Amino acid sequence: MSETYYRPHDLSRFSEMGKERPELWAKFLDYYNAVFADGALTAREKALIALGVAHAVQCPYCIDAYTQASLQNGADREQLTEAVHVACAIRGGASLVHGVQMRNVAEKLGM
Amino acid sequence: MRALPVVSLRSRGHVLAAPAAQMQALARTGVPAFDEVLARHGRPPLEAGGIEVLQVNVGKLCNQTCGHCHVDAGPDRREVMSHDTAELVIELLRRHPAIPTLDITGGAPELNPQFRYLVEQAAALGRRVIDRCNLSVLLLPAQRDLVGFLAARRVEVTASLPSFRPSGTDAQRGDGVFAKSVEALRQLNTAGYGKGGGLVLNLVHNPVGAFLPGDQASLERDYRRELQLRHGIVFDSLYTITNMPISRFLEHLETSANLERYMELLVASFNPRTADGVMCRSYLSVGWDGALYDCDFNQMLELRANHGAPQTLAALLAAGGPAPRRVVTDRHCFGCTAGAGSSCGGAVPG
DSSP: OOOOSOOGGGGGGGGGGGSSOHHHHHHHHHHHHHHHSSSSSOHHHHHHHHHHHHHHTTOHHHHHHHHHHHHHTTOOHHHHHHHHHHHHHHHHHHHHHTHHHHHHHHHHHOO | OOOOOSSOHHHHTOGGGSHHHHHHHHHHTTOOOHHHHHHHTTOOOOEEOSOSEEEEEOBSBOSOOOTTOSSOOBTTOOOBOOHHHHHHHHHHHHHOTTOOEEEEESSSGGGSTTHHHHHHHHHHTTOEEEEEEOSGGGGSGGGTTHHHHHHHTTOEEEEEOSOSSHHHHHHHHOTTHHHHHHHHHHHHHHTTTTSSSSOOEEEEEOOSSSSOOOOHHHHHHHHHHHHHHHHOOOOSEEEEOOOOSSHHHHHHHHHTTOHHHHHHHHHHTBOGGGGGTOGGGTEEEEOTTSBEESSHHHHHTTOBOOTTOOOBHHHHHHTTSOOOEEOOOOGGGHHHHBTTOOBTTBSOOO
């Protein structure tokens, strides 16, 4: 099957989301650009956070975009890889910490 | 960026060693002519006015063979400026006090026998002198006194360091270059460079791959913090420079199947505001043999100054000195006008 839901070309069509409600798109863009501007964190640090989040939410568009943004802002592959491991650790840890709930239920019901 | 063979295109007999083949490769990508895009944005062809910087490329000899080098420099290259030509450079500065800066580049310019002559003469004429330094050259046994020589003559050092991380720097410039660069930067700091006391140390970042540089101010913050924290190194300013799609970086683009995408990126990122500040408008570039060009990139493509402008130092001196000239352009020029722009002084003020 050659058709997929995710097509690389669609990333460049992101702005089409402004067609029906341009004022909402403009607000989103203003906020987005403000978030990624240099602040207490540098553009490189923000790009690496975004890359980690992109893996956590498993968005291929974001992974593509923020791999490039991280490289462009001076990060190297070691740092990119560490960012993905941070996402992995938090996702894995989030599953594991819910084990406490499992234990609560098991302890309540068990003998 | 993958590791490239550590010999020049010229020594390998590579087809891209020929400037015409490089320009043909760029034309084959189908991107429009540079002047056509300028016109599309209502801009006239680029013109150079007064010369702020006389940039002298003293030759292609270098102790490194970096994967992105637009000069195709290396230890195997033998083109070096003669003393007679160096004298013409100084004569031009002597006759034209309105040229405030001599910017010396290569190769590793310090390896040229005329380097110290040029520095001493230009400094004696009261000119600002810039040394475009690859850092590792400062560690060569024969150059042990170089830092002291530069400091004594207040030469500005503009040093290449594509990344504050070892892997990126080594991938582009060769194994072990990051460690050598750090050692050389420590020597410069010890001599007083980069500490705000008048000995200027600027660093140059260029992308380690087929993408544009990030925001210059933001990268400067990262460089400052990381180099200070991890290596105790300080510097004055960071310049971001876009990789030019010629010579060995062009080879990388071709072999990694990135050429068309990169050229499209440069053209799509064309920023008309940068056209006012690109370096060719205020630079004059001199080759190791005394030929004149609008910039160092044109020099490597053997695109001499034209449109009636003198084409050699001797002709320029005979003509009575620099006059306004139209700049020679080709598709590589998109490298200087993409995004925030790119020049030997970093991003172009917009």
